Amino acid sequence: MALTPPMGWNSYNCYGSAVHEDEVKANADYVAQNLKQYGWQYIVVDFLWDFDNPPGSNIGNPFQKRLEDGSYIPWLAMDQFGRLTPNVNKFPSAFGGNGFKPLADYVHSLGLRFGIHVMRGIPRQAVWAKSPIKGTNGITADMVADTNSKCPWMNHMYGLDMTRPGAQEYLNSILNLYASWGVDFIKVDDLSRPYSTAEVEGYRKAIDQCGRAIVFSTSPGATPVDKADNLKRNANMWRMADDFWDEWKAVLQMFNYGQQWEGIGGPGHWPDCDMIQIGKLSKRGPVGQERYSRLTLDEEYSHMTFWTIFRSPLILGGNLPENREQELKLFTNDEVLAVNQHGTDPRQLYKNDNAMVWYSHVPNSKAIYVALFNLDEQQEALSVDFASLGLKGKVAVRDLWEKRDVGTFKKGYKKVINRHGATLLKLTLLN
CATH class of the missing domain: 2.60.40.1180 (Golgi alpha-mannosidase II)
Known part of the structure; x- marks a missing residue:
């Protein structure tokens, strides 16, 4: 998988947690009509697709509240096996247990590939509910969760204790579900800081057994450089840094990260500079007001040029239907994109x-x-x-x-x- 750096679009930088199905389709349509011929192919729904964001809402990192009986509100969309599912208010085609299959089918009908973001671990509400783990005999979510392993910026999940019976089976069950939906790409968050070796390897095993070719991206950074060998064996792409946004100082910092990782990327495994901050950003969060990129046009060329020469995955972050001619020009230069897809051994x-x-x-x-x-x-x-x-x-x-x-x-x-x-x-x- 990912023999060249993946190219596509992700919903996070323009919609945060609040993207809706029609907006995903609109961006997929744009890619199919304007970018597919240049190699752009992945359409990725970023975080909290299981959370209810009413149309027009602006929520960035919503937390759940724990009630006196130990349950949680708001309750995330989840099946009987503790596996999160799309919220039908945001993704109407998921109604009736369809999951993301109808949306994935739509993306595939355009000749593109479909991806999702997931959080590391197992939902806390599944632990409270003692949800049975599919593929096991009597093992429940509370028996595999590591309740001391918590994401510092979102309280929805516990980590998995991969030494416990049923933990690998849980990961297998969610990847089997994603494969049945037609998922081609997963971005797993909260894996890299700190680096969760056992869970990274667990996701790799789950992908390998699911029967579908799925690109595996880890997030966020900064990922420790000393984990490069483990990453090359298990992940297809990994974040070098924390979230990148549209500021020149962030571009300069990425140059430094690139030097730290030079010589490590190659077919099937790519250090990732994060999404491309060009175009219409933050329509409903998560950072700042709705805007076109704050980078100057010259800074945008530097941004694209470095991601290209370094051979980072190229994942667009703006709302594509609002692209102007200047954005389209930056994304459709076949000679430039060939540097990213085919140049070998980039060095400073x-x-x-x-x-x-x-x-x-x-x-x-x-x-x-x-x-x-x-x-x-x-x-x-x-x-x-x-x-x-x-x-x-x-x-x-x-x-x-x-x-x-x-x-x-x-x-x-x-x-x-x-x-x-x-x-x-x-x-x-x-x-």
Whole structure:
């Protein structure tokens, strides 16, 4: 799975917990009509699809309240086996026990793939209800929960004690349910900070036994770099950092995270810079007022260029039907997207206070992709020295964002780049 970095859309940055079925379909339609031909394919419903958000509500991270009898309100949509199901007020097609299958079928009918966000562990309300675990003989939710393992920012779940009989069976049961719905992608939250090794491995086993190919994404970060080997064996993508938002300082910080993880990504396993903060954000939360990205256009190019050269998964976070021409242009450059999907072994060449250069290799070729970033507060002329990349002789330079051949050069290439801007080049040795 995920032999190249996954590309798609996620509902979180524009709708928080409050996305509704018609909005998911509208974004899927947009991808099918405008982006699918460029490789974009995943449509992912982010968190709290089991929670009731009335139309127009703005709830970000709702908590449950525990009553005197130990039960919880609001009660999350859940089946008899302690498995959360879509709230039918937000996802009407789930009515009658259909789950996400009708919505997944709709996404699949467009030639796209369907994904969901889930929280690590088992619902606290299932523990209170002593829900039976499917596939076991008499084991109930309270017998497998680790009640000391709690998410610090949402009180819906307990962790699983993977040493207990029935814990793996619970994960198997939810993945079997997701597979029956037609899920192609799961983003499992609260796995990486702290890193929950046993549960990461448990989700991997559950996916492997469910009979469906499902991409496994872990969240959030910062994921410990020393867990890279475990991640490469078990996950397809993992978050390098906490939630990324539309601020230049966050882009700069992501450059640092990228350097920490360089050389680790590859087919089937990708360090993840988080969603792309371009387009209409925060329509109903979760951070700030409804807006188009606060990044300048030059900063958006730097944002897209780094995610591309680093080979991060490309998951769009804005509400796509509200895209303007500038967003569409950033998402539909086939030469740029080829760098993300096919460039090999991305590395940082150098970085200082004013500039940064990354490069990767064009497969089956001596050509090299190079990204130049102006980190300064003013326009600067940035250069790349060909010898530093092992290129000796005449080199043809192509500007990938502009889709034009710049010319032939011998020692290096220099370009004036706007404040906080970037350029992406292809350098081809001619002799």
